[in-house]
Amino acid sequence: xxxxxxxxxxxxxxxxxxxxxxxxxxxxxxxxxxxxxxxxxxxxxxxxxxxxxxxxxxxxxxxxxxxxxxxxxxxxxxxxxxxxxxxxxxxxxxxxxxxxxxxxxxxxxxxxx
Amino acid sequence: xxxxxxxxxxxxxxxxxxxxxxxxxxxxxxxxxxxxxxxxxxxxxxxxxxxxxxxxxxxxxxxxxxxxxxxxxxxxxxxxxxxxxxxxxxxxxxxxxxxxxxxxxxxxxxx
Numbered sequence: 220x221x222x223x224x225x226x227x228x229x230x231x232x233x234x235x236x237x238x239x240x241x242x243x244x245x246x247x248x249x250x251x252x253x254x255x256x257x258x259x260x261x262x263x264x265x266x267x268x269x270x271x272x273x274x275x276x277x278x279x280x281x282x283x284x285x286x287x288x289x290x291x292x293x294x295x296x297x298x299x300x301x302x303x304x305x306x307x308x309x310x311x312x313x314x315x316x317x318x319x320x321x322x323x324x325x326x327x328x329x330x331x332x
Numbered sequence: 333x334x335x336x337x338x339x340x341x342x343x344x345x346x347x348x349x350x351x352x353x354x355x356x357x358x359x360x361x362x363x364x365x366x367x368x369x370x371x372x373x374x375x376x377x378x379x380x381x382x383x384x385x386x387x388x389x390x391x392x393x394x395x396x397x398x399x400x401x402x403x404x405x406x407x408x409x410x411x412x413x414x415x416x417x418x419x420x421x422x423x424x425x426x427x428x429x430x431x432x433x434x435x436x437x438x439x440x441x442x443x
Binding site: 251253255260261262263264265268308310312314318319320321322323324325 | 334336338363365367374375376377380387388390422424426429430431432433434435436437
């Protein structure tokens with residue numbers, strides 16, 4: 220039972236354009252969501268997070284949107300840069316219970332110069 | 333650099349053997365988490381320790397065990413290794429529930 224789903228295994232965008240990565244979840248208990256970036260042979264790097272009491276959080280070029288009614292979140296990267304090319308993981312947790320992160324399977328983003 | 337360190341970076345061993353993976357959390361973080369990333373399963377939570385005590389367990393096999401020491405470093409012990417245990421093993425730490433910071437991982441290859 221996959222509680223966090225990233226339905227697009229890959230995404231390719233041009234440098235300077237917007238990258239939109241999507242994530243869906245099924246467990247309505249989740250109240251904290253995170254995005255991680257992962258390069259090959261490295262550990263996941265924390266990018267940005269959002270609490271379920273918000274619908275948007277912004278940090279520089281990265282913005283995460285949360286639509287609780289649709290159980291959907293998205294990560295926007297504007298403008299995209301070649302160095303953003305990596306695998307992006309969506310993760311979710313609920314702070315009132317186990318603190319484990321439940322991960323999606325990732326989306327490989329390629330930003331073309 | 334997340335501040336979480338893991339050793340060794342690579343480990344190659346044979347089926348039936350036992351290995352120990354080590355993790356040092358970020359300074360001040362009391363919680364340590366272990367995750368396994370295999371090719372087809374993504375990142376799966378194994379176990380969490382908080383200040384030396386086991387706090388949560390995921391889909392961790394009985395052949396696997398972990399502990400957290402008084403200096404807060406943690407070790408993941410994998411025994412009776414099988415080919416299917418080949419994976420990346422990540423350790424993460426956090427100061428409070430929410431954001432976890434990951435180490436660079438240990439790549440385990442079982443031959």
